Amino acid sequence: MRLLLVVTCLLLAAAAAARAASTQADFDAALAAAAAAEKEAGALKNQWMPTEQALAAAKKAAAAGDFDTAVAQANEAEALAKASIAQAKEQQDAWKAGVIR
């Protein structure tokens, strides 16, 4: 019974730590990753508007000191940029399947 209590306390503590407020450093890292992915999408001439919107929202939230939102938006931007990169790479050959013959 006591063991269960200890484990529960540990789990709660871990969960709280995971939810701890994000910092400027967290945001900087998330933004750098997102920006790098979006740059790669740009080199493929395949950027998406939602990526740009998420990047803008991330920067705005960071400027307002809301790093939780800023990190979440930067992560979203990175995921979107990666999806656009995957699309561009897949289409490098796949476009041919749609050509009228």
Next chain:
Amino acid sequence: MRRLYSILIAMMLLAPAHPPRAAADDAVNPDADFKAFRDYFTKTFAKVPLDDFVNGPYSMDAELRKQWQAIDDFPPYDFAVERGKEMFATPFKNGKTYGDCFANKGIGIRQNYPYFDDNSGEIITLELALNRCREANGEAPYSYVKDEMASLTAYMAFTSRGKLFDIKIPNDPRARAAYENGKRYFYTRRGQLNFSCASCHVQNPGNHIRTEVLAPALGIVAGMPIYRSEWNGMGTMSRRLVTCNSQTRAVPLTPQDEDYRDVEYYLTFMANGLPVSGPAARP
């Protein structure tokens, strides 16, 4: 991408393989593409007269055609034609005019654009030629998407109405690479919504997105520039491409980007033999 195609085609041409020309033609064959493209539209829409494809969504939808015919007594693009005519008649600061930059003083030549320029090796659209004309005469270039550019192209299209598109793809690897790049652009899916140009304008002409009737790709360039009620004003081919990209949630390219010029080259070649119908009105 263009450079890659150029290199590939150049390699094929230079390679001592048996029929080198045949190898190049296998890779890029505008005439075969043209036939397949034309056959697709004329068979899918067997009741639409060939020349009617230049009327875009009106060729696909009887109800929409009625509404169009009702407003066409007072075309909403008239003011742009008038303005373009005045601009053509007004000399630049150096005394020259737009007409001095073009064959036949710029009258009745819309059907020859875009063309492949063998000096620079690139595609020259009408919009690009107009801004280069301005710059060559010491004037600042115009925005490519509307206003003055739409007025100038509206006037030039108006003086070319009924003339048949006559786009040439010379036997130059750079021209063929530009054509192939335009074709690639047309069929490539992009944006978060994963649409290619063909998704709407090959696979779904005549179908509705919400209440909008999708236009066929065949002849879609013939009506440019257009007065679009949705825009409350005139828009150029550049504007149409930028808008299409935004609607797929893609970040649009810069107007007159190489890809945009190449896809216009591809689509206008596909319209060869159809009459210029621009400027036009669209919902």
Next chain:
Amino acid sequence: MRPGRKAAAAGVLFLGATLAQSAYAQTPAGQALAFDRAKGNCLTCHDIEGGNAPGNVGPPLADMKRRFPDRKELAAVIFDETRRNPQTVMPPFGRNLILTKDEIESIVDFLYTR
């Protein structure tokens, strides 16, 4: 909200009938997602009872439970129909992060009322 009420009623019936498979089985939320232009935007291409000015690029979304008895199959169509049909024009809502998996489940709940 007029169509919403009817949908809600149907949703409740559906909930009771299927022992509430998901926590998102609230039809109004699914309908809002389906009709929102920034989300499902289904009406651009599909006719759905209760929606205005639908397009016709895709088939009408009716009789969905009979057509897709396996809800996983319907969710998969919304997630990425290009896997089944590479030339479809239907956007891959899941793959391209337009909708989350939970949002797709919510839309499936709504579509099952149609």
